[in-house]
Amino acid sequence: MAEGSEGTGSEMGFEEEGGRDRNVWNVMRSRKRKKKEKAVPNIDETDSEQSVTIANKQQEEEYKVIMKLSQEGSSFGEWNPIQLTKSINKLLGEVKNAKVLRSGALLIFCRNKTQQEKAIELNRMDGKRIKCILTGNKALIRGVITGIPINVAEDQIRDNVTGAKVLEIKRLRTTRNGEKCNSLSVMIKFDEEKLPSKIYIGYMSYEVRPYIPPPLRCYKCQRYGHVAAVCKGKQRCGRCSGEHEYGECGEGVKLKCCNCGGEHSSAYRGCEASKRAMEVQRVRSLQGITYAEAVKKVSKEKEAYKPDLKENKSVSCGKCETIEAKEDLLVMGKNEFVLFMVEVINCSAQTDRKTEKIKIIVKSAEKYLGIKGLSCEVVEEMIVAGSTSSQTWVGGSL
Ligand SMILES: [Zn+2]
Ligand SMILES: [Zn+2]
Ligand SMILES: [Zn+2]
Ligand SMILES: [Zn+2]
Structure with missing residues (x-):
């Protein structure tokens, strides 16, 4: 592998x-x-x-x-x-x-x-x-609570939770400076009909958020939605998309993503295909629908957001479900880009509200980069879909 x-x-x-x-x-x-x-x-x-x-x-x-x-x-x-x-x-x-x-x-x-x-x-x-x-017959009800010091063991948490029936506790991991380590968040599998809004550990109460599992990415064919152990696709290199094992690319080979064709590794979280896979997981968890249904739903939504795509291509490994990847290219001048950054940074520093900051991004994107039809809702969706446990929206509340 x-x-x-x-x-x-x-x-x-x-x-x-x-x-x-x-x-x-x-x-x-x-x-x-x-x-x-x-x-x-x-x-x-x-x-x-x-x-x-x-x-x-x-x-x-x-x-x-x-x-x-x-x-x-x-x-x-x-x-x-x-x-x-x-x-x-x-x-x-x-x-x-x-x-x-x-x-x-x-x-x-x-x-x-x-x-x-x-x-x-x-x-x-x-x-x-x-x-x-x-x-069991019940749907899988999973939530996340946060702020649990890392020295508190999973068993200890399970035995002390009140306010809901708990099946399993799992400490979530995060990546910090390239290293995997325990986070302050734990995932809870509940034996309940629906997700409780809060639980107690001793006197302390914790807000429960829905758990959104990270997308599966295959280390063999690099596609999202399955793992290497069940892969029927071809071996692809995560660096250059070549048909060889990871890193055996030869000299001078450029990074190329298997999922979108872009100049980055196939594991890059900023990749459109990665963002889409995360969005699929989010939709699937929150709406309690199947993987296939969530893929369809997200594809439709993406179509609706981006009316004027410059390039539009579909990537499929043939045997697996088609995951469409879209290349959303933007051509701009250096000056416009710098002006865009200057305006966003300066204006957003003047407000603490997330929604105001998003409005500034949308306005400046239209003014300097010519991006039309971008709405605040869409940007907010992108932030949610693109955020990971180690990288969240900073500054300001709603
Ligand atoms: Zn695969
Ligand atoms: Zn595949
Ligand atoms: Zn390679
Ligand atoms: Zn990519």
Whole structure:
């Protein structure tokens, strides 16, 4: 696996229930069951989030577990499906269904509670270390609280939270000066119907914000939305887009992004494709929709924002979902650019309000750079979509 030094680390993120999966197989279904299922939407064709909705509509309880391989970067997608099916049957008996998720983990639909409980106890399969976690009918409710000193352990937090039922606590990591380190924020998985607005730890109350997982980026083909372990694309270099492993570019090769063709590494967070992938995650988390739906929605919105694109090209790796990348080029004179900067810096220093600062940016962009049709809402969206944990909007409140 070619891993760029500037990798986002999202490949190892908390992502477990990805969008539409291609590695789907059924395990020994009887003809009778198959017939019955024709009447209802085929659960296998949807992703786990959609099957949640279907299950709820039918008022039927599902017994699902997610099986993860302990070794980082490994995927059930690399296993022989026949052998994998045999191994599942050997350990649990025949299950309803199983599929490999985008993250490389295995989603198993157990027949009943006993089988589900049996799965939770497992720690090995075919000699490989594994771990099973419960995943219920409820949608995944995840939030973030901040201001938790780094010496407070996850277990300690979990045992002391009141005001909501907590399933899991995870300390979030951030990048500071190029190094990964613990942040003051923790992610909480709730056993609740909807996200609580606040929780308590002892006497102290904490505001809960929705958790937006970082986008997945594949270290093999460099595209967003899946990980290398389940990649069906070609090996691409994150530096130059060449068909070789990371960094084996030869001399004098320029940086070229696989996703937008721009002169930067494929991991660059300022890349349009990266911003779009983050926006997809945001839309997906906040609206509780699937990955595929969120991709569609974001593509439509982007179209609406940018009526006069100078160049418009679509990048697809063929087998994966098409992620459209747009090159939004701006030609300007040096003087105009400097004047734009001068006006934005001077004027925005005179106000503390975020909305006022955005208005100044919009006005100056039109005046000096000739960017028309930019609205304050759009700029605000860009700030949200482009911001990361280590880089946030500075100065002023709304
Ligand atoms: Zn890939
Ligand atoms: Zn791909
Ligand atoms: Zn290269
Ligand atoms: Zn790019």
